[in-house]
Amino acid sequence: MHSTSLRISYTAKLPAVFLACALLSIASSVHAQRGAIRIMVEDAAEPWSYPDGSGYANEVVLAAFQAVDVPVKLEVVPYSRCKSQVLSAAVPACFSMGWLPEFNGVLRFSTKPLFKVNADVFEHVEHPIPRKLNAECKFEKDMRLGITRGYEYPEEILGLSKEGVVFVEAVTDQNSLKMLAAKRFSAAIIMTNDFEPKSRKIQLSDTGDKVRFAFNCGVQLGSIGFSLKHPQGITLLAKFESGFQKIEANGTLKKNQARWFDL
Known part of the structure; x- marks a missing residue:
């Protein structure tokens, strides 16, 4: 209570010009937030994007746009919605996405993922999955593989449908591992990264010692996709490219990586 009284008394003695500048700054901040471009994530x-709006990818995107003075607002949604909204040009951008042939003429990805x-x-x-010598990423016909709804997968995975493999969708990677632990899947395709141990997804899914990593079946790049049909899509892409180059050159990108992955 005492410190508050002092602060009020001091503020009252400030010249009117300082008070005006302070109010103008607040008003500008509110205006910038209202005028921010809405993009979906x-x-x-995790660790790229969390439900609360944090995450490595989220910070990279925000930093890139901030570097070129473009105010953006992230709207956190399920990936299926993020994808459908950018494909229909309801929003100018969505991340993180993996390339598919069906995106040609509809979306354009950033140069660097x-x-x-x-x-x-x-x-x-x-x-365990039956293995043949030098035949990894091969599965027996009718095996049920868990995948995450709406995710894009590399060609090695997509081609398995021609071999008679049955894909079954789960809501998330963690949910897919839980289904595997319950023996409802023959195997699960889980997206991991080089910054964390593969056991991380097992820990997050609380599947203990029931499931384990078997082998790799390709690599997928995670990028931000921009709508070619949205009026702000192409312009926003150019701004992002410029901003990404800046944070890559000034060390912001490396600092972000070190903070999130303890490099």
Whole structure:
């Protein structure tokens, strides 16, 4: 109470010009927030993007736009919605996305990806995947593979459907591992990264010693996709490219990596 009284008394003695500047600064901040460009980000892809709006990829995107003075507001949504909204040009951008042929003429990705992920195969400890010599990423016909709804996967995974493999969707990677632990899947395709141990996803899914990493089945790049049909899409892409170059050159990108991954 005492310190508050002092602060009020001091403020009252400030010249009117300082008070005017302070009010102008607040008003400008509110205006900038209202005028921020809305882009979407997926809600369940740690460490890249968390449900609360934090995450490595989120910080990279915000830093890139900040570097070129472009105010953006992240709207955290399920990935399926993020993807559908940018494909329909309802929003100018969505991340993090992996390239698919169907995006040609509809989306354009940033030159450099936000990150790289591994499409890793996890198996049940009691029911390991039958292996043949020099034939990894091969599965028996009718095997049920858990994948995450709406995710893009590398060609090695997509081509498995021609071999008779059955893809079954789960809401998240963690949910897919839980289904594997319950023996509802023959295996699960889980996205991991080189900054964390593969056991991290097992810990997050609380599947203990029931599942384990089996082998890798390709690599996927995670990028920010910009709508070619949205009126702000192309301009926003150019701004992002410029901003990304700046944070890469001034060390902001490396600092971000070190903070998130203890490098």
